[in-house]
Amino acid sequence: xxxxxxxxxxxxxxxxxxxxxxxxxxxxxxxxxxxxxxxxxxxxxxxxxxxxxxxxxxxxxxxxxxxxxxxxxxxxxxxxxxxxxxxxxxxxxxxxxxxxxxxxxxxxxxxxxxxxxxxxxxxxxxxxxxxxxxxxxxxxxxxxxxxxxxxxxxxxxxxxxxxxxxxxxxxxxxxxxxxxxxx
Amino acid sequence: xxxxxxxxxxxxxxxxxxxxxxxxxxxxxxxxxxxxxxxxxxxxxxxxxxxxxxxxxxxxxxxxxxxxxxxxxxxxxxxxxxxxxxxxxxxxxxxxxxxxxxxxxxxxxxxxxxxxxxxxxxxxxxxxxxxxxxxxxxxxxxxxxxxxxxxxxxxxxxxxxxxxxxxxxxxxxxxxxxxxxxxxx
Numbered sequence: 123x124x125x126x127x128x129x130x131x132x133x134x135x136x137x138x139x140x141x142x143x144x145x146x147x148x149x150x151x152x153x154x155x156x157x158x159x160x161x162x163x164x165x166x167x168x169x170x171x172x173x174x175x176x177x178x179x180x181x182x183x184x185x186x187x188x189x190x191x192x193x194x195x196x197x198x199x200x201x202x203x204x205x206x207x208x209x210x211x212x213x214x215x216x217x218x219x220x221x222x223x224x225x226x227x228x229x230x231x232x233x234x235x236x237x238x239x240x241x242x243x244x245x246x247x248x249x250x251x252x253x254x255x256x257x258x259x260x261x262x263x264x265x266x267x268x269x270x271x272x273x274x275x276x277x278x279x280x281x282x283x284x285x286x287x288x289x290x291x292x293x294x295x296x297x298x299x300x301x302x303x304x305x
Numbered sequence: 306x307x308x309x310x311x312x313x314x315x316x317x318x319x320x321x322x323x324x325x326x327x328x329x330x331x332x333x334x335x336x337x338x339x340x341x342x343x344x345x346x347x348x349x350x351x352x353x354x355x356x357x358x359x360x361x362x363x364x365x366x367x368x369x370x371x372x373x374x375x376x377x378x379x380x381x382x383x384x385x386x387x388x389x390x391x392x393x394x395x396x397x398x399x400x401x402x403x404x405x406x407x408x409x410x411x412x413x414x415x416x417x418x419x420x421x422x423x424x425x426x427x428x429x430x431x432x433x434x435x436x437x438x439x440x441x442x443x444x445x446x447x448x449x450x451x452x453x454x455x456x457x458x459x460x461x462x463x464x465x466x467x468x469x470x471x472x473x474x475x476x477x478x479x480x481x482x483x484x485x486x487x488x489x490x
Contacts, residue, residue, distance in 0.1 A: 212414070213413070213441040213446065214411050214413045214441050214450070215411070215413075216410065216445070217408075217410040218408070218410070219409070224408075234441075234443045234445065270443060271443075271445075286412065290412060293414055294397050294414075
């Protein structure tokens with residue numbers, strides 16, 4: 123936050139490269155543990171090379187910027203999505219760390235508003251999961267906007283805290299005029 | 306263990322009974338299960354061979370040792386949990402942070418609070434402590450944003466403070482509204 127008038131983007135607080143390897147490392151550890159019991163998870167192992175290709179693409183195609191009115195998110199490798207979240211309607215801000223994050227000093231920042239499937243969570247008839255617990259509460263730890271939340275995983279702990287306080291400041295500067303829209 | 310204090314926690318302290326309550330809640334079923342297992346196993350051993358006081362003794366020791374381990378383990382974890390439990394009602398936001406190993410922190414602006422309620426479950430009633438819940442319009446906030454294990458004075462204080470602040474914050478936008486229904490202070 124050197125210059126306050128400068129727009130904060132993912133260049134200031136990037137998703138770390140380590141995030142790419144988070145899921146593969148967890149899968150490898152899981153398999154190592156399972157091997158002690160004479161078992162392993164072949165499908166999870168197959169997923170590792172796919173993740174190593176897809177994760178960098180997701181990371182490279184994820185952009186956010188904290189404009190003066192909107193929290194702007196652009197994402198998507200093949201199908202693109204852009205979401206503009208007014209600061210006034212942000213319901214709550216999370217900073218979470220799971221065990222992996224704690225060990226490597228990472229954190230996930232999550233911003234939620236009150237819309238259902240806001241910005242289109244990519245729900246189609248073939249993956250319809252409306253109201254399921256998985257989408258409702260944190261089970262799908264995606265990158266970027268999905269459902270009513272915007273997830274930014276794999277930030278450095280300090281960066282997540284900075285970004286959080288920056289967003290909070292923006293919420294304070296942009297109070298809602300009425301409690302309905304915020305736009 | 307160093308307790309993570311905030312102004313709010315000083316004013317409305319978390320009850321130390323919370324540690325006990327959580328320990329009881331977390332270990333009660335395990336203790337009962339282990340006790341039943343111990344009962345069955347010792348009876349079976351004693352009935353089957355008459356000269357088995359040694360085996361029965363070892364089994365008793367093992368099972369009650371395990372029970373003690375579970376109870377002490379839970380107790381120390383809960384003590385740790387208690388000491389890192391952080392909540393602060395700042396001027397603009399409500400901050401609640403919990404979890405010693407995998408911390409999660411939620412920040413809610415006062416304007417977005419949808420409701421505040423206080424409840425007790427069975428064990429809470431036995432220990433005389435209360436849970437203060439507040440939630441915004443999201444599902445996850447309902448699960449994360451609660452301050453549990455405060456005594457009656459603190460629970461009422463927190464509830465009153467929250468309601469008053471929320472009303473002030475909302476009322477700031479339309480003043481005539483605030484004048485019409487003042488909070489009963």
